[in-house]
Amino acid sequence: MPIHRPEYFEHGVYHIYNRGVAKMPTFLCTDDYRDFQDILRYLLIGFLTQKDAILPLPINNSNLPVTYKADPLSNGLFRPLLDLIAYCLMPNHFHLLIQIKVPIAEIKQDGRRIASFWSVSEFMRRLCITYSHKFNRRSKREGVVFQGRFKIKHIPKDSDVLQVSRYIHMNPVIAGLVTKPEQWLFSDYHAYILPQDLPSHSVTNTDLLLSFFNRSSQRYKEFVDGVISEQEGKIVGKYIVDQDQEQA
Template sequence: MARPIRIEYAGAFYHVISRGNERRAVFRGDDDYKLFLSTLEEASDRFDVLIHAYCLMPNHLHLLIQTKDSNLSEFMKRLLGVYTIRFNRRHKRHGHLFRGRYKACLIDQDSYFLELSRYIHLNPVKAKLSVSPEEYCWSSMRFFLRQDGPSYLHKKFTLDSFDSPRAYQVFVKEGMGQNGDLPKPTAGCILGSESFIKNFTKHIQKHKGKDVSGKKGLYRMPIPKLQQLTQGKERSFQMYCLWKYGRLTQRSIGEMFSRTHAAVSQNIHRFGARLAKDKILNQELKSVMSEFKD
């Protein structure tokens, strides 16, 4: 059977599923779930991917995401690859963790976004891992009912369709009494209205079954301009901007600063941690980026 093609473009919404190799567990305990979520936070920040919902099951995972750029493949390669390395190191194992190619279904947000959000959050209930969706620790559902939540989880787009978080909870729980199966995706990779499917079917036919990708590098800032704007800033500030906004690899940044890949990684990680807590540093970064826009 031919593999489903990938359709990538800026602003696209996807339902992503990745399963464990040979249906084996990809999460063996709480520490693994936490490890994946921290990796998800890093990858979503790195590639400007919006996480609208997630659910981590023992042997597979579901994500409802939106890419600002046409970079789904880069994001997933980073997410699953880094997590696999960290999981293998933690459990002293080698080899593949996930089964083959992840499944990514392009979705029409107007027709299926809310259905998918409900479907993802109901997974633990259907698998009898939880009595109600909000009680399951490793999905995003409980955060929709609270003021707080992880910074990478974008709840607003979902909750804007409801009068209150409570109304969204009612909507999700209404699915507990239904079959809950989603329609079979067209061409194995598209879920949407008739017009939405028709539009992308034309692209598939035009590309003769090959992956369809929009413009690359849409959010990559010119390196010379970044260097000019960050000149005089501390080294970790410059490294973070080159990594985050210039999309340079840590190895390339290391060559620019005569530092090892590991040293660059530590600098970027520490700066990101500071950025999450330091309002003044946040404002300084925003000021630099506003100059870029000007």
């Protein structure tokens, strides 16, 4: 099957999705979810100290085959390249809403470019490989964790970005795991509705979505809780990624 590589735009917003191989669970326990969240934070923001992590001392943990110490250059590597707008981790898949700041990044040495990479592709490669190693170690298994390449769709309209963010935050409710999105602990919905309770180093950049609601968390919550019209459902349907949208 040919790979459909989307065009990457500066300031473009993209819905990214991946699921477990053969639809198997990718998160078996709370520690798995927290590991993934910590890796997001490590790549997108960076850890200043171990106590900044979601769980105590995840860095340099000697019982993990891939440690943050083993890849020190990734600490905050994507901070100038990408913004995480929204995410939700589900038992057998995950959703990310990413805004690109720099589509193609360069690595320079002595003023010379020695390498370049697509920001999104490299971010997803490091995210999925690091998590897979940690997941396999904890669950005492071998082999791939995710089903092939990640899936991605560009969302060109701001109004559509809002609809997809609501879909992502409502995913646990749609799946019947909780009755309210704020009851699900493994998304960044709380960054939007309870920003005062979050540390300043939150991995999510809420500026884009809240700008549509005059920075009001309550108005965003009302939007997410609101009834989705048939037309809004059709809009979301355009950006639900599947096996036909793949990225190397």
